[in-house]
Amino acid sequence: xxxxxxxxxxxxxxxxxxxxxxxxxxxxxxxxxxxxxxxxxxxxxxxxxxxxxxxxxxxxxxxxxxxxxxxxxxxxxxxxxxxxxxxxxxxxxxxxxxxxxxxxxxxxxxxxxxxxxxxxxxxxxxxxxxxxxxxxxxxxxxxxxxxxxxxxxxxxxxxxxxxxxxxxxxxxxxxxxxxxxxxxxxxxxxxxxxxxxxxxxxxxxxxxxxxxxxxxxxxxxxxxxxxxxxxxxxxxxxxxxxxxxxxxxxxxxxxxxxxxxxxxxxxxxxxxxxxxxxxxxxxxxxxxxxxxxxxxxxxxxxxxxxxxxxxxxxxxxxxxxxxxxxxxxxxxxxxxxxxxxxxxxxxxxxxxxxxxxxxxxxxxxxxxxxxxxx
Amino acid sequence: xxxxxxxxxxxxxxxxxxxxxxxxxxxxxxxxxxxxxxxxxxxxxxxxxxxxxxxxxxxxxxxxxxxxxxxxxxxxxxxxxxxxxxxxxxxxxxxxxxxxxxxxxxxxxxxxxxxxxxxxxxxxxxxxxxxxxxxxxxxxxxxxxxxxxxxxxxxxxxxxxxxxxxxxxxxxxxxxxxxxxxxxxxxxxxxxxxxxxxxxxxxxxxxxxxxxxxxxxxxxxxxxxxxxxxxxxxxxxxxxxxxxxxxxxxxxxxxxxxxxxxxxxxxxxxxxxxxxxxxxxxxxxxxxxxxxxxxxxxxxxxxxxxxxxxxxxxxxxxxxxxxxxxxxxxxxxxxxxxxxxxxxxxxxxxxxxxxxxxxxxxxxxxxxxxxxxxxxxxxxxxxxxxxxxxxxxxxxxxxxxxxxxxxxxxxxxxxxxxxxxxxxxxxxx
Numbered sequence: 001x002x003x004x005x006x007x008x009x010x011x012x013x014x015x016x017x018x019x020x021x022x023x024x025x026x027x028x029x030x031x032x033x034x035x036x037x038x039x040x041x042x043x044x045x046x047x048x049x050x051x052x053x054x055x056x057x058x059x060x061x062x063x064x065x066x067x068x069x070x071x072x073x074x075x076x077x078x079x080x081x082x083x084x085x086x087x088x089x090x091x092x093x094x095x096x097x098x099x100x101x102x103x104x105x106x107x108x109x110x111x112x113x114x115x116x117x118x119x120x121x122x123x124x125x126x127x128x129x130x131x132x133x134x135x136x137x138x139x140x141x142x143x144x145x146x147x148x149x150x151x152x153x154x155x156x157x158x159x160x161x162x163x164x165x166x167x168x169x170x171x172x173x174x175x176x177x178x179x180x181x182x183x184x185x186x187x188x189x190x191x192x193x194x195x196x197x198x199x200x201x202x203x204x205x206x207x208x209x210x211x212x213x214x215x216x217x218x219x220x221x222x223x224x225x226x227x228x229x230x231x232x233x234x235x236x237x238x239x240x241x242x243x244x245x246x247x248x249x250x251x252x253x254x255x256x257x258x259x260x261x262x263x264x265x266x267x268x269x270x271x272x273x274x275x276x277x278x279x280x281x282x283x284x285x286x287x288x289x290x291x292x293x294x295x296x297x298x299x300x301x302x303x304x305x306x307x308x309x310x311x312x313x314x315x316x317x318x319x320x321x322x323x324x325x326x327x328x329x330x331x332x333x334x335x336x337x338x339x340x341x342x343x344x345x346x347x348x349x350x351x352x353x354x355x356x357x358x359x360x361x362x363x364x365x366x367x368x369x370x371x372x373x374x
Numbered sequence: 375x376x377x378x379x380x381x382x383x384x385x386x387x388x389x390x391x392x393x394x395x396x397x398x399x400x401x402x403x404x405x406x407x408x409x410x411x412x413x414x415x416x417x418x419x420x421x422x423x424x425x426x427x428x429x430x431x432x433x434x435x436x437x438x439x440x441x442x443x444x445x446x447x448x449x450x451x452x453x454x455x456x457x458x459x460x461x462x463x464x465x466x467x468x469x470x471x472x473x474x475x476x477x478x479x480x481x482x483x484x485x486x487x488x489x490x491x492x493x494x495x496x497x498x499x500x501x502x503x504x505x506x507x508x509x510x511x512x513x514x515x516x517x518x519x520x521x522x523x524x525x526x527x528x529x530x531x532x533x534x535x536x537x538x539x540x541x542x543x544x545x546x547x548x549x550x551x552x553x554x555x556x557x558x559x560x561x562x563x564x565x566x567x568x569x570x571x572x573x574x575x576x577x578x579x580x581x582x583x584x585x586x587x588x589x590x591x592x593x594x595x596x597x598x599x600x601x602x603x604x605x606x607x608x609x610x611x612x613x614x615x616x617x618x619x620x621x622x623x624x625x626x627x628x629x630x631x632x633x634x635x636x637x638x639x640x641x642x643x644x645x646x647x648x649x650x651x652x653x654x655x656x657x658x659x660x661x662x663x664x665x666x667x668x669x670x671x672x673x674x675x676x677x678x679x680x681x682x683x684x685x686x687x688x689x690x691x692x693x694x695x696x697x698x699x700x701x702x703x704x705x706x707x708x709x710x711x712x713x714x715x716x717x718x719x720x721x722x723x724x725x726x727x728x729x730x731x732x733x734x735x736x737x738x739x740x741x742x743x744x745x746x747x748x749x750x751x752x753x754x755x756x757x758x759x760x761x762x763x764x765x766x767x768x769x770x771x772x773x774x775x776x777x778x779x780x781x782x783x784x785x786x787x788x789x790x791x792x793x794x795x796x797x798x799x800x801x802x803x
Contacts, residue, residue: 011522011523011524013523013524013784014783014784015524015572015780015781015782015783015784016521016522016524016571016572016779016780016781016782016783017522017780017781018444018446018522018780051447051449052435052439052447052449055404055405055406056404056405057404061446061447063523067523068520068523068524068525068784069523070446070522070523072446092451092453093451094451102455102459105459105462105463106458106459106462108463108466109459109462109463109465109466110462112466112469113462113465113466113469116466116469116470116473120470120473121473124473124474124477125477128477128480128481131481132481136481136482140480245480246477246480246481249476249477249479249480250473250476250477253469253472253473253476254469254472254473257465257468257469257472258465
């Protein structure tokens with residue numbers, strides 16, 4: 001079969017003209033001859049490329065590697081022979097850019113993004129609460145709190161999303177006052193109880209602290225609630241809520257960008273809900289724990305019940321009965337219990353019996369029985 | 375040879391326009407596009423979106439080679455890697471602005487003035503960025519386009535292009551849309567006049583005022599019914615208020631005629647705008663030259679608009695059918711599962727298991743629904759919309775004095791030597 005020739009059309013890559021030609025294949029390459037004339041050029045076998053998949057077309061379009069020459073064989077029957085003879089028939093005709101340029105430019109782009117991700121975003125996040133006026137931060141917190149309450153509240157019949165029984169609120173204020181008095185905050189903390197079975201509490205920007213009813217139901221001692229409050233106040237004092245919100249937004253934007261949401265529209269829409277999934281790093285949690293211990297001691301509250309609280313919480317989580325909660329990403333409870341237990345013992349009750357009962361009943365009738373069944 | 379494909383009889387015979395040879399652009403869509411789109415879609419999902427650059431290259435290769443001049447296809451020689459790196463560079467450029475916007479937006483939340491100013495600034499940035507990138511992406515695509523081995527390319531400055539766009543855009547805004555043709559013609563003119571095939575440069579003699587009558591007719595068709603509808607509505611309300619003897623009528627139901635007029639305006643507006651777009655294409659093509667070569671387009675708005683409407687209706691129908699199927703699956707699963715969840719004899723563990731199995735049915739159904747919708751939309755958009763429109767525009771395009779095109783010489787600027795911008799055009803995606 002070698003030595004076969006076909007009718008063809010040839011473009012020399014210098015002009016867009018196409019002239020009739022004859023193509024001859026032998027062991028060394030493909031020779032292109034002018035129609036009934038002298039040879040024009042010879043393509044080595046390893047430089048022959050297919051320009052497009054032949055499909056059902058009657059013609060075979062060939063090109064020469066790294067060149068603008070084109071050759072169209074007018075006989076489809078040439079294909080099997082070409083496939084046998086040409087080792088790189090299906091490779092791309094142009095090699096594309098050099099590896100060094102690929103490495104340099106993709107490296108530069110990735111380095112820029114990495115810098116933004118690991119240095120730029122954390123820097124912005126850390127300082128954003130300082131650049132905000134207290135009034136704006138309080139406003140931001142109120143908006144986020146409204147969103148969180150709307151999503152998490154599961155009020156019973158004839159109940160509100162937020163629990164505001166006056167006696168309970170008075171008890172909560174009394175319990176929190178000695179803790180808050182030790183802090184110098186830009187915004188006065190605002191403590192709110194959400195009618196939701198979640199066993200948790202969350203600190204939001206602008207000093208908004210949400211306690212969920214499930215936590216009050218689960219707690220067996222006022223000092224447990226005081227401990228949780230002190231922990232959340234620690235987050236507030238250390239500016240964690242605003243930092244994490246900004247960090248989340250920027251990170252979501254970056255990830256959206258890389259995955260294909262070029263203008264980050266999806267991230268911009270997620271302002272209120274970002275706080276919901278906010279989880280702090282272990283360092284932030286430990287810092288808030290340390291702050292909590294200081295605040296509890298300063299207020300003269302006994303820490304022992306707070307330490308026991310974590311052991312009970314871990315037991316409950318072990319049952320798998322805890323609704324998906326924010327505490328999940330906190331440091332292991334046993335470890336925290338140890339940290340808190342290491343603090344000097346002693347101190348008093350955060351609330352008397354009457355105050356404690358009022359606080360437990362802040363959402364109306366007791367829910368403890370109905371929730372434990374879930 | 376090109377000469378054999380001449381179609382005598384077009385506008386006064388072969389010699390009427392002096393050039394001699396005329397050629398109709400050919401279109402040959404080979405089978406396999408649907409399968410290619412499905413494969414691309416699945417691979418893009420599996421790779422979390424990263425395959426999309428390589429997918430785009432394969433689709434472009436298909437589209438380019440379906441266009442034929444003298445029975446020889448256009449070639450697309452770009453690669454997925456080039457698009458990917460171009461994308462990375464673009465992301466690295468946008469990201470600081472985007473992050474600044476996201477962060478500042480959070481900080482300024484609650485202050486309407488600051489938020490508004492911020493949004494306006496970001497919008498302006500995006501507006502400029504999109505124009506910049508679209509010009510440069512065109513340059514990249516042309517640099518990866520060849521016919522008979524002779525490459526195309528684009529010169530000109532992207533910033534200058536943005537300047538033209540912003541200035542004429544401002545004119546359009548100030549004149550309440552009346553001057554829109556100046557915007558589109560100025561932008562197209564700059565792009566076409568900076569386009570090269572080999573060493574031969576395109577030129578275009580287009581005047582916006584030639585399109586003004588057509589554009590004013592479009593505006594009148596869109597604005598007048600809307601104005602009448604608003605007027606009707608207003609009269610209706612005043613009358614209602616008068617009858618009831620109070621300023622605010624109790625029932626603020628729109629006037630039925632006005633409502634109908636609004637609907638008609640919106641649904642008629644789409645084909646009217648498309649027809650205008652096709653008319654502009656026809657006008658520009660007929661005013662474009664490549665050396666001694668001229669072009670003539672007989673594209674019609676009807677087939678293109680009809681196709682857009684048909685595809686839109688088909689998508690709505692498919693969506694309804696699929697959504698119905700999803701609702702059915704969810705309803706059946708809920709009916710079966712709900713019995714297990716609410717049964718009073720069931721223990722907590724049994725209830726949890728019932729909820730879990732319910733989620734196992736509903737979740738895949740919802741995900742499957744979403745994936746199917748996106749895939750079908752993509753396939754229809756490419757297979758029936760873009761390909762169909764391209765076919766119509768191509769097969770109605772005639773090239774006068776094609777012999778001059780065949781004499782074009784390869785540019786002396788070699789391939790891939792136009793600087794870094796060219797190999798992974800910033801914004802090449």
